[in-house]
Amino acid sequence: MTEVASRKQDRIARRQVDKFDARRTELAVATLHTLAELGYARTSLREIAQNSEFSHGVLHYYFADKRDLITEAVRQYEVVCVTRYDEVVATSTTARQLRDEFVAMFFDTLDQDATLHRLWYDLRNQSLFDESFRADVLEIDSHREAMVWRVVHRYAELLGGTPAASSALIYVTLDGLFQRALLHQLSGNAGVVESLRAELPVTMDLLVKV
Amino acid sequence: MTEVASRKQDRIARRQVDKFDARRTELAVATLHTLAELGYARTSLREIAQNSEFSHGVLHYYFADKRDLITEAVRQYEVVCVTRYDEVVATSTTARQLRDEFVAMFFDTLDQDATLHRLWYDLRNQSLFDESFRADVLEIDSHREAMVWRVVHRYAELLGGTPAASSALIYVTLDGLFQRALLHQLSGNAGVVESLRAELPVTMDLLVKV
DNA sequence: GGAAAATCTTGACGACTGTCCAGGAATAAC
DNA sequence: GTTATTCCTGGACAGTCGTCAAGATTTTCC
Numbered sequence: 001m002t003e004v005a006s007r008k009q010d011r012i013a014r015r016q017v018d019k020f021d022a023r024r025t026e027l028a029v030a031t032l033h034t035l036a037e038l039g040y041a042r043t044s045l046r047e048i049a050q051n052s053e054f055s056h057g058v059l060h061y062y063f064a065d066k067r068d069l070i071t072e073a074v075r076q077y078e079v080v081c082v083t084r085y086d087e088v089v090a091t092s093t094t095a096r097q098l099r100d101e102f103v104a105m106f107f108d109t110l111d112q113d114a115t116l117h118r119l120w121y122d123l124r125n126q127s128l129f130d131e132s133f134r135a136d137v138l139e140i141d142s143h144r145e146a147m148v149w150r151v152v153h154r155y156a157e158l159l160g161g162t163p164a165a166s167s168a169l170i171y172v173t174l175d176g177l178f179q180r181a182l183l184h185q186l187s188g189n190a191g192v193v194e195s196l197r198a199e200l201p202v203t204m205d206l207l208v209k210v
Numbered sequence: 211m212t213e214v215a216s217r218k219q220d221r222i223a224r225r226q227v228d229k230f231d232a233r234r235t236e237l238a239v240a241t242l243h244t245l246a247e248l249g250y251a252r253t254s255l256r257e258i259a260q261n262s263e264f265s266h267g268v269l270h271y272y273f274a275d276k277r278d279l280i281t282e283a284v285r286q287y288e289v290v291c292v293t294r295y296d297e298v299v300a301t302s303t304t305a306r307q308l309r310d311e312f313v314a315m316f317f318d319t320l321d322q323d324a325t326l327h328r329l330w331y332d333l334r335n336q337s338l339f340d341e342s343f344r345a346d347v348l349e350i351d352s353h354r355e356a357m358v359w360r361v362v363h364r365y366a367e368l369l370g371g372t373p374a375a376s377s378a379l380i381y382v383t384l385d386g387l388f389q390r391a392l393l394h395q396l397s398g399n400a401g402v403v404e405s406l407r408a409e410l411p412v413t414m415d416l417l418v419k420v
Numbered sequence: 421g422g423a424a425a426a427t428c429t430t431g432a433c434g435a436c437t438g439t440c441c442a443g444g445a446a447t448a449a450c
Numbered sequence: 451g452t453t454a455t456t457c458c459t460g461g462a463c464a465g466t467c468g469t470c471a472a473g474a475t476t477t478t479c480c
Contacts, residue, residue: 061457423479
């Protein structure tokens with residue numbers, strides 16, 4: 001084979017790989033939406049296929065099995081989810097602004113992306129039973145922790161202080177608060193959500209010492 | 211029917227009801243163990259029956275359907291779970307003692323009852339998708355919150371101070387910490403668990419102002 | 421002991437599951 | 451335009467699921 005022919009072959013191969021990956025991603029996104037709607041326990045391949053434009057058989061053309069598919073969907077979740085507050089951190093110039101915008105975005109995504117968030121908690125919990133999800137879950141969790149840390153660290157900085165607790169503790173506190181807000185949001189209990197909204201700024205100040 | 215005969219009838223009826231309830235409880239406990247082992251998504255009635263001394267058919271003699279059975283199992287969980295720290299609170303005479311014994315018991319049950327705890331989180335999460343669990347979950351959650359509050363409130367009292375945050379915030383913090391400890395406990399990541407153990411006393415002090 | 425009531429087993433049902441595959445449709449290669 | 455290759459469909463498969471009911475077994479009652 002000439003060099004030119006070889007390069008052409010490569011280009012074709014690459015294009016095929018790209019196309020293959022693109023469809024994988026497309027199906028993973030459909031999977032994500034199905035999982036968010038039904039939860040892990042009730043999500044079937046046929047249901048996923050109905051949320052895409054293909055038939056159920058095609059899933060085994062692009063994925064080895066159900067686990068492979070769901071793992072890919074989880075990775076898609078990560079892409080969306082772990083940089084949410086970065087812009088707020090980058091653009092805020094005062095502590096008050098950072099705090100207010102963080103709170104606003106916190107409860108905005110709680111409202112907008114409620115089903116996606118409940119999926120995350122569902123999968124994180126699933127990893128307590130199913131070892132095969134654990135590595136991905138732990139990785140995403142650490143990214144979420146880092147994301148929260150960036151917010152609080154910057155907040156402390158703008159206040160001229162330092163975080164009052166470790167990255168781990170700050171994360172579990174704010175994540176715990178989010179989880180509870182999600183539970184009451186989906187329960188239609190707006191009053192509790194509102195009181196948690198009022199509590200979030202207080203919590204942030206508790207987590208920073210000046 | 212004479213009064214005596216009527217009373218006797220009652221006694222018989224009551225005994226039957228008691229027996230019926232006793233068996234229901236027995237089967238609910240078997241359900242609880244199965245759920246703790248397999249998780250909600252993979253627990254079937256036949257599997258539950260295998261963890262009892264009966265065949266799968268009997269479950270529909272004592273329970274209307276699967277949901278009824280699982281709901282009863284959840285209630286059994288509550289009986290075990292929401293008074294865990296009360297004795298520590300009652301018997302501790304110094305803040306240091308209360309704190310140390312709380313920490314010890316916190317990580318003791320994390321180790322001993324890990325599968326039961328992961329079940330609780332699984333069911334709480336399931337309630338984000340399935341409305342029929344929500345009422346029970348919210349009730350148990352509020353009992354857990356009250357349990358944690360009793361601990362921290364007493365701790366503050368012994369320190370001559372007051373809690374630094376609301377009951378809700380204190381609960382989500384300690385519960386979040388527990389959840390994270392559970393994830394790493396089941397992942398075999400003993401190092402992380404140990405560092406969380408070291409962090410729990412610090413956290414308690416953060417939640418109290420003197 | 422024998423009748424009546426309760427309890428439990430067993431097997432069957434229709435529906436649904438993940439997986440696989442034969443073959444049609446679409447696209448690419450020359 | 452004619453092969454090759456890739457992509458996708460739709461049905462079949464072996465299993466499992468929740469539910470139910472007929473009948474066997476055990477317990478209760480007189």
